[in-house]
Amino acid sequence: MNGTPTVPVLRARAALLSALRAWLQHHGFLEIDVPVRVRSGALEEHLEALAVGEMWLHTSPEFALKRVLAAGLPRIYAISPCFRGEEQGRLHATEFTMLEWYRSGVGYREIAEDLQGLLAAAAQAVGRTLPRVEHLTVAEAFSAAGGRPSDPIEAQRLWVASVEPQLTAPTIVWDFPADEAAFATVRGGTAERFELYWNGVEIANAFTELTDATELRTRWARSNGAREAASRPPHPIDERLMRSVGTHPRAGGIAVGVDRLLAVLLERDDIHRLRVQG
Amino acid sequence: MAVYQTSQFRNGLKIELDGSPFVMTYFQFVKPGKGTAFTRTKLKNLITGAVIERTFRSGETVEAADCEEITMQYQYEDSGMYYFMSMETYETIGIDGSIMEDESLYLIDCLECNVLIYKQRPVGVSLPNFIDTEITHCEPGVKGNTAQGATKPATIANGAVVQVPLFISEGETIKVDTRTKEYLGRVR
Numbered sequence: 001m002n003g004t005p006t007v008p009v010l011r012a013r014a015a016l017l018s019a020l021r022a023w024l025q026h027h028g029f030l031e032i033d034v035p036v037r038v039r040s041g042a043l044e045e046h047l048e049a050l051a052v053g054e055m056w057l058h059t060s061p062e063f064a065l066k067r068v069l070a071a072g073l074p075r076i077y078a079i080s081p082c083f084r085g086e087e088q089g090r091l092h093a094t095e096f097t098m099l100e101w102y103r104s105g106v107g108y109r110e111i112a113e114d115l116q117g118l119l120a121a122a123a124q125a126v127g128r129t130l131p132r133v134e135h136l137t138v139a140e141a142f143s144a145a146g147g148r149p150s151d152p153i154e155a156q157r158l159w160v161a162s163v164e165p166q167l168t169a170p171t172i173v174w175d176f177p178a179d180e181a182a183f184a185t186v187r188g189g190t191a192e193r194f195e196l197y198w199n200g201v202e203i204a205n206a207f208t209e210l211t212d213a214t215e216l217r218t219r220w221a222r223s224n225g226a227r228e229a230a231s232r233p234p235h236p237i238d239e240r241l242m243r244s245v246g247t248h249p250r251a252g253g254i255a256v257g258v259d260r261l262l263a264v265l266l267e268r269d270d271i272h273r274l275r276v277q278g
Numbered sequence: 279m280a281v282y283q284t285s286q287f288r289n290g291l292k293i294e295l296d297g298s299p300f301v302m303t304y305f306q307f308v309k310p311g312k313g314t315a316f317t318r319t320k321l322k323n324l325i326t327g328a329v330i331e332r333t334f335r336s337g338e339t340v341e342a343a344d345c346e347e348i349t350m351q352y353q354y355e356d357s358g359m360y361y362f363m364s365m366e367t368y369e370t371i372g373i374d375g376s377i378m379e380d381e382s383l384y385l386i387d388c389l390e391c392n393v394l395i396y397k398q399r400p401v402g403v404s405l406p407n408f409i410d411t412e413i414t415h416c417e418p419g420v421k422g423n424t425a426q427g428a429t430k431p432a433t434i435a436n437g438a439v440v441q442v443p444l445f446i447s448e449g450e451t452i453k454v455d456t457r458t459k460e461y462l463g464r465v466r
Contacts, residue, residue, distance in 0.1 A: 089307025161333035
């Protein structure tokens with residue numbers, strides 16, 4: 001009760017982190033220690049970065065890793081504490097641990113193969129066997145819940161209320177609508193984005209990364225416009241990231257919530273008490 | 279009427295939805311990486327007991343239900359009306375038996391119950407979890423029957439029937455769990 005997890009949980013967490021690093025190192029990924037205090041915390045409309053003086057705590061290691069990708073390293077990863085305001089709940093904490101990796105020369109399909117290999121190693125690290133990973137598209141997932149409503153908010157509500165809870169087996173959900181592209185490349189009206197669900201919980205999110213800086217600037221402006229309309233501060237545009245996005249090679253990338261992955265592996269429905277509390 | 283934000287959601291919150299009062303029995307903040315935040319809830323209809331699931335977007339508001347639970351003492355029954363007295367004001371009200379499921383069968387004189395008042399109208403009676411009640415009728419135990427766990431029906435309180443061990447006799451007082459309708463033991 002002193003704000004630390006139990007000894008078995010601490011051991012499982014350490015085993016998981018070792019297994020993640022071992023798998024990534026074995027597959028040629030270099031670990032980058034990223035800054036957590038950054039010039040811009042996020043791009044997405046619905047992410048709240050925490051301010052530290054003139055700077056921000058990062059909401060994910062994405063911006064720093066993309067700059068490193070542009071600098072010429074083809075396979076990189078980071079395991080980093082991340083910070084998001086206004087997110088509190090069983091599956092949300094202001095501070096949490098995120099794993100991200102980026103791989104040059106590939107798209108999201110190859111990242112999904114990486115992910116399945118890494119998940120098997122992660123499960124083994126805590127004495128479990130990874131169940132068979134299911135695959136379906138966002139459209140298929142919605143059709144089981146009566147179809148995707150045209151109103152984007154109602155679509156999200158239905159997703160949260162009826163789709164997510166059904167995704168209990170480890171499931172990769174492919175191909176999101178273009179308005180949920182974030183940093184993903186859009187091809188034929190579909191964002192090359194997938195998410196991993198397990199136990200009804202969103203564990204990971206991957207993209208074929210956008211390499212068109214002009215398009216990124218447009219999306220960033222749209223997000224900031226929506227934020228300002230909702231009386232929220234805009235996310236500063238990170239010009240070093242902009243230059244990097246315009247120059248780094250085609251790449252796939254993914255973010256994995258480490259605390260959630262541990263929760264699912266340990267069959268907990270709460271990420272708190274799986275991490276030393278601040 | 280008071281209004282609650284999703285950030286004020288907690289278990290036990292009583293809200294008005296689609297013209298009925300509900301109590302929140304579960305809530306979970308969930309924010310997809312893709313978009314806006316929601317709170318998943320499970321809500322129990324205070325009148326019918328039916329449980330529904332609702333997902334609220336962060337920032338949506340719900341109205342507080344115009345209801346309160348008051349402690350009342352059961353007095354007597356007359357032609358399907360059950361009379362209870364408020365322990366605060368000593369005022370007596372009649373409650374139509376039709377709003378109860380089988381709670382009326384467990385009412386005994388002077389039993390303190392919680393009565394749910396919704397829009398100035400009684401809509402439900404909840405019994406204490408345990409009651410001590412006299413057996414008004416049961417068959418005598420069959421001599422020589424020593425089978426472990428053998429039971430027989432016994433009529434208690436206002437007509438409820440529970441299963442009791444064979445050695446229990448009419449006129450004895452027993453403790454009953456009103457949630458499971460189970461015999462818990464003999465009261466000496």
